[in-house]
Amino acid sequence: MNKKLAKKDLNWAELGFQYLRTDFRYSCSFINGEWQPSTMLQDENLVVHEGAPALHYAQQCFEGMKAQTAEDGSILLFRPELNYERMNQAAARLLMPEIPALMFLDAIESTVQANYAWIPPYGTGASLYIRPMLIGVGENLGLQPARRYDFRVFVSPVGPYYSGAGLGVINLAVSNLDRAAPRGTGSFKIGANYAGGLMATRMAKDLGASEALYLDAAEGRFIDEAGSANIIISMKDGTLVSPASHAILPGITRRSLMTIAEVQLGLNTEQRPVELRTEFESFDEMGACGTAAVLSPVGQIWYDRAWHNVYKDGQTVGPVMQKLYDTLVGIQKGELEDTFGWLHEVSI
Numbered sequence: 371m372n373k374k375l376a377k378k379d380l381n382w383a384e385l386g387f388q389y390l391r392t393d394f395r396y397s398c399s400f401i402n403g404e405w406q407p408s409t410m411l412q413d414e415n416l417v418v419h420e421g422a423p424a425l426h427y428a429q430q431c432f433e434g435m436k437a438q439t440a441e442d443g444s445i446l447l448f449r450p451e452l453n454y455e456r457m458n459q460a461a462a463r464l465l466m467p468e469i470p471a472l473m474f475l476d477a478i479e480s481t482v483q484a485n486y487a488w489i490p491p492y493g494t495g496a497s498l499y500i501r502p503m504l505i506g507v508g509e510n511l512g513l514q515p516a517r518r519y520d521f522r523v524f525v526s527p528v529g530p531y532y533s534g535a536g537l538g539v540i541n542l543a544v545s546n547l548d549r550a551a552p553r554g555t556g557s558f559k560i561g562a563n564y565a566g567g568l569m570a571t572r573m574a575k576d577l578g579a580s581e582a583l584y585l586d587a588a589e590g591r592f593i594d595e596a597g598s599a600n601i602i603i604s605m606k607d608g609t610l611v612s613p614a615s616h617a618i619l620p621g622i623t624r625r626s627l628m629t630i631a632e633v634q635l636g637l638n639t640e641q642r643p644v645e646l647r648t649e650f651e652s653f654d655e656m657g658a659c660g661t662a663a664v665l666s667p668v669g670q671i672w673y674d675r676a677w678h679n680v681y682k683d684g685q686t687v688g689p690v691m692q693k694l695y696d697t698l699v700g701i702q703k704g705e706l707e708d709t710f711g712w713l714h715e716v717s718i
């Protein structure tokens with residue numbers, strides 16, 4: 371396979387966050403207690419048994435990561451070892467087999483390499499989204515773990531997650547539905563957490579928001595996170611706070627932004643419960659962050675039947691979110707020095 375093929379003729383700058391079929395996907399099956407030899411497939415369809423636990427009982431987990439093209443043409447992954455760790459935490463929580471570290475990285479790298487022509491070029495604002503997934507397959511009607519598993523990795527070139535965004539401001543609407551119970555599965559990237567949120571997102575969109583904002587399920591007081599992104603808040607006293615909660619997804623973007631804030635921007639950072647209604651007046655800037663969303667400043671929040679402005683002077687992007695965004699994206703694209711050793715180059 372010649373990986374130095376020309377790039378696809380796509381309008382890279384116009385891409386949204388959508389599935390676009392690429393040429394190859396990695397597949398590896400776990401049968402009789404062992405991982406079988408992997409294959410690179412062209413068929414994007416999976417054939418699974420109608421009794422597969424992934425279909426009935428959501429025995430499945432997934433990851434989301436991105437590959438970016440640097441100015442010199444090298445292909446960069448961002449902290450892939452953290453996706454590997456998190457995927458295996460989810461697998462363990464759902465009694466699914468562990469994916470060995472080398473197998474995970476090989477799967478990611480070979481899928482990116484095989485789809486070289488689909489990796490958005492430098493300077494287009496687009497990137498290659500990578501979706502690893504592990505699903506329980508095989509026949510199983512009773513409620514018990516699957517006996518067979520498929521690990522698959524596919525990729526799709528993507529643009530901004532929230533339409534209109536580069537650093538576009540988004541609005542969030544507090545949902546009266548809960549996302550995850552305090553001792554439930556909210557901290558794992560598993561399909562079971564998301565189907566229940568579809569309605570919350572629909573309701574948020576009906577209100578004119580981009581996404582739902584969830585409060586803690588126990589009391590409905592503290593900020594958990596948005597439907598697919600974590601929250602960070604720059605307080606008026608200059609501290610960058612991110613909500614502490616057992617029910618939120620431990621985001622790699624959030625962790626990285628907190629580190630950048632502390633080490634490179636010299637800000638105080640805190641992870642603690644944030645009570646929405648009593649603390650809102652102390653918010654200076656707010657952002658929703660994740661691999662897909664990158665960092666989107668939050669302009670307004672809907673709660674208690676009204677819109678509340680985060681930015682008191684209308685919808686702008688504040689200096690803290692701007693600086694965090696520029697630094698994170700600069701590192702991810704290889705434009706700024708990778709002082710934390712976060713980048714992983716994929717050989718082509």
Ligand SMILES: *Cc1c(COP(=O)(O)O)cnc(C)c1O
Pocket residue numbers: 434559595596597598599600619620621622623624659660661662
């Ligand atoms: C994936 C995800 C995030 C962001 O995690 P990253 O590792 O930063 O991509 C945040 N919240 C939810 C619910 C998610 O699914």
